[in-house]
Amino acid sequence: MKKRVIAFLMSAMLIAGVTGCGAPAQAAAGAASTETAAAVGTGAAEATAAPAAEGEKVLRTAASFAYPSLDVHKEYYGWYTSIYGISEALFKMNENSEAVPCLAKDAVADGNTWTVTLNDGVTFSNGNPLTADMVVRNLKRAAEENSRFAYLSDFTIEAVDDKTITITTPEIYPTMKNDLATPELGMMDLDSTTDFDNAPVCTGPFVIDTFIPEGDVTVKKNDNYWGGDVKLDGAIFYYMQEDDPKLLAMQSGEIDCYNSVSSAALEVYNADPAQYNVVSIPGARLQFYILNENRLDDAVREAINLTVDKDKIAEYLSGTVSPAVGPFSTNTAYGQVTVPPVDTDKAKELLEADGYKLGADGIYEKDGEKLSIDIAYYAARSLDTLALLIQEQLAAIGVDSTLSVYEDPDSTYIATGDFDLALYCSIADKSGDPLYFIDSTLSDGGYYDCGGFDDDHCQELIDQLRYEIDPAKRADLANEIVQIAIDDNAYGYVGLFNHTTVLRNGVSGFAENLPFDFYGVSAETDIQ
Amino acid sequence: MIKKIAGKIIGLIVILLILSFFVFLLLYLAPGDPAEKRLTSQGIVITKEVLQAEQERLGLLKPFFVRYGEWLLGVIRGDFGLSFKDDRPVAAKLAAGLQNTCILAMASLVFSLLISYPLALLSAMRKDRIADHIIKVFSFIGNSLPNFLISVLLMYFFCIKLNLFPVIADGSLKGLFLPMLSLSIPMISRFTRQMRSEMILQLSEDYVTGMRLRGVKERYIAVNIIRNSLGHVITIIGLQIGTLMAGSVVIETIFRWPGIGKLVMDSITSRDYPVIMGFVLVMGTIYVVINRLTDLCYHLLDPRVRT
Numbered sequence: 001m002k003k004r005v006i007a008f009l010m011s012a013m014l015i016a017g018v019t020g021c022g023a024p025a026q027a028a029a030g031a032a033s034t035e036t037a038a039a040v041g042t043g044a045a046e047a048t049a050a051p052a053a054e055g056e057k058v059l060r061t062a063a064s065f066a067y068p069s070l071d072v073h074k075e076y077y078g079w080y081t082s083i084y085g086i087s088e089a090l091f092k093m094n095e096n097s098e099a100v101p102c103l104a105k106d107a108v109a110d111g112n113t114w115t116v117t118l119n120d121g122v123t124f125s126n127g128n129p130l131t132a133d134m135v136v137r138n139l140k141r142a143a144e145e146n147s148r149f150a151y152l153s154d155f156t157i158e159a160v161d162d163k164t165i166t167i168t169t170p171e172i173y174p175t176m177k178n179d180l181a182t183p184e185l186g187m188m189d190l191d192s193t194t195d196f197d198n199a200p201v202c203t204g205p206f207v208i209d210t211f212i213p214e215g216d217v218t219v220k221k222n223d224n225y226w227g228g229d230v231k232l233d234g235a236i237f238y239y240m241q242e243d244d245p246k247l248l249a250m251q252s253g254e255i256d257c258y259n260s261v262s263s264a265a266l267e268v269y270n271a272d273p274a275q276y277n278v279v280s281i282p283g284a285r286l287q288f289y290i291l292n293e294n295r296l297d298d299a300v301r302e303a304i305n306l307t308v309d310k311d312k313i314a315e316y317l318s319g320t321v322s323p324a325v326g327p328f329s330t331n332t333a334y335g336q337v338t339v340p341p342v343d344t345d346k347a348k349e350l351l352e353a354d355g356y357k358l359g360a361d362g363i364y365e366k367d368g369e370k371l372s373i374d375i376a377y378y379a380a381r382s383l384d385t386l387a388l389l390i391q392e393q394l395a396a397i398g399v400d401s402t403l404s405v406y407e408d409p410d411s412t413y414i415a416t417g418d419f420d421l422a423l424y425c426s427i428a429d430k431s432g433d434p435l436y437f438i439d440s441t442l443s444d445g446g447y448y449d450c451g452g453f454d455d456d457h458c459q460e461l462i463d464q465l466r467y468e469i470d471p472a473k474r475a476d477l478a479n480e481i482v483q484i485a486i487d488d489n490a491y492g493y494v495g496l497f498n499h500t501t502v503l504r505n506g507v508s509g510f511a512e513n514l515p516f517d518f519y520g521v522s523a524e525t526d527i528q
Numbered sequence: 529m530i531k532k533i534a535g536k537i538i539g540l541i542v543i544l545l546i547l548s549f550f551v552f553l554l555l556y557l558a559p560g561d562p563a564e565k566r567l568t569s570q571g572i573v574i575t576k577e578v579l580q581a582e583q584e585r586l587g588l589l590k591p592f593f594v595r596y597g598e599w600l601l602g603v604i605r606g607d608f609g610l611s612f613k614d615d616r617p618v619a620a621k622l623a624a625g626l627q628n629t630c631i632l633a634m635a636s637l638v639f640s641l642l643i644s645y646p647l648a649l650l651s652a653m654r655k656d657r658i659a660d661h662i663i664k665v666f667s668f669i670g671n672s673l674p675n676f677l678i679s680v681l682l683m684y685f686f687c688i689k690l691n692l693f694p695v696i697a698d699g700s701l702k703g704l705f706l707p708m709l710s711l712s713i714p715m716i717s718r719f720t721r722q723m724r725s726e727m728i729l730q731l732s733e734d735y736v737t738g739m740r741l742r743g744v745k746e747r748y749i750a751v752n753i754i755r756n757s758l759g760h761v762i763t764i765i766g767l768q769i770g771t772l773m774a775g776s777v778v779i780e781t782i783f784r785w786p787g788i789g790k791l792v793m794d795s796i797t798s799r800d801y802p803v804i805m806g807f808v809l810v811m812g813t814i815y816v817v818i819n820r821l822t823d824l825c826y827h828l829l830d831p832r833v834r835t
Contacts, residue, residue: 147585408559411559
């Protein structure tokens, strides 16, 4: 009997021992809250945002990502403080991917020096004015805290007076306004902020109410907003990674809007226009492929580009992508390029003129060798589906292909150039200027210059683009550069991911018309 | 006795050392760069100089043995290091995740046992009769359904159709119910089948035949069967706890439950080596300790094992 009692106790220990390990952590999490009313914790009991008070106009939305900090300058956290409506940068991007005034009213270049003038009456949520000196300190802090902005430390940034800042660069720097529109360069009151991770003091239309690291976030109206009246009383961002719960939460009326809608959910929303408003515009995220010029001759590359049918691919991906012409949206001035239409007969003619003969198995061959290409891809952003569709389309004209899937493209096929056709997905237009993407793909030594593309005239134009200030001339240069690569069949630009937002009818102003991922609620966001 | 315990502890340390070394080696050999993952998480391309500076900052350019040695020394000092993803202490991240997973796992385990034990007994006592067939069919279905499907179906019925629970659950007991049920349904099915087999085995034992011949009532026979099948149940629990602790990632993601499974999946995706290594150590320890406790329970419950 005694043994049985001991056995029972051991069994109880087995269960209690494991359950018990939670208690202290929960207590600790429960105790964690800041003096600035930012409730911080990670325990299950605190994993959900506080509900809105009765009668308040509070927007409820789902966020696919959640981050551990609200420090605007670190990592990509500024994207989220911008989405939450907490932080603002000196400029902001509009529907046409142009940097327009926000905290600054103007930025003028004179040689290597940019003069930035602040808007009148800009204040932080605590009422303190945004001064030129504070802007300088913010930019310097961003350079220290974020390695992607370390280049700012090469610039001489000075406050001329209370409203004017000069930024002197070692060389002419045409994209300054666009850089100053990136959300990581949002402004914080560095003197008043005591907890950068949980309660930054910023200039946005909302201030943090509760913040759960890597969890839900609640914001409330900034009563001191410098930009005028804020229509909402607050907003709740529920951290929801999965598509199905978002759809169910929308159906049950627990959320009012969200973006990055899946194709399955789109069907449901489109079927009920009386209740849901779906807004879909081509975004900045591009699916493209690199054709290896060191391995594939001109005719084969051209035949591939004439065969890959972007419209059919976009149709198959059911509304999640729009067919791309070039790397940038055709809504932009620098997205005006042309590509030949799909023509599989011409593709076959090209191959035959190049000496390929159709084999008995329906695959072209030359000198006894089958025409087979290696398609390298990674299974994210629908690239796996894309690889299969391209394989199928190529097989239809007699080009065989093998699929090679990699876990990490950057350290494998992008680094080694070991591919015939490499699929990739990245943001092509990060802040309304073409240089970033052109420089990383088409410039000599660029990050994605791994397919052997080399054109002296193109490089000359890229060098001109680096120093050209005039936006219209920049667009012309960009179009010419991209067209050279298209004509050389060095790349294939397949699709631009749509920026798709679903809103319950009556909800508006949730950045649904902006092609960028880093905008969300604003002073104009409203619920009727 | 002290010698025995010391032996077990040394055994545990050796197992953890071997485990940690091989996991560290696998992570080292696996493709993917945490610095790159961190810098390009939003699809922004970075320059080679920026990448190299970040690799240097995270210590990724050091040789394998130096990195492993530094990590091991840190662990010995009680410092699991900082997450590569966000520079937060690994220990705090693991503690928070583990706490939530423990709550979910144990609630599911207790709930599953409460349901499956009587079902298994009923099924065994009514073998090949209608109740047994119904239970077998349901346990077959429950065992076959994938977790994500069960979760979404439960969410649809309970939250949309019946409107009993919110889709966006809070951290309350009500919020725990659906994830617990999702995790429990396959477990109840598995437990019921396993326990039923054990109980049928017990029913064929001589002591049961003897009791029946003596005219002992069925409920007393059932009590004896429950008692004698306890050892088997403990083994099942021991095996299941490990799976529950590490394997509820789908449920945690769908129901927004901030547990350790989800944390580790995110860490693997972002190549957050310090968190993965911390997880391996913690889970390794839990597995070994639970196995030892299971052995001990089994030893005490079953006299045949002692002899």
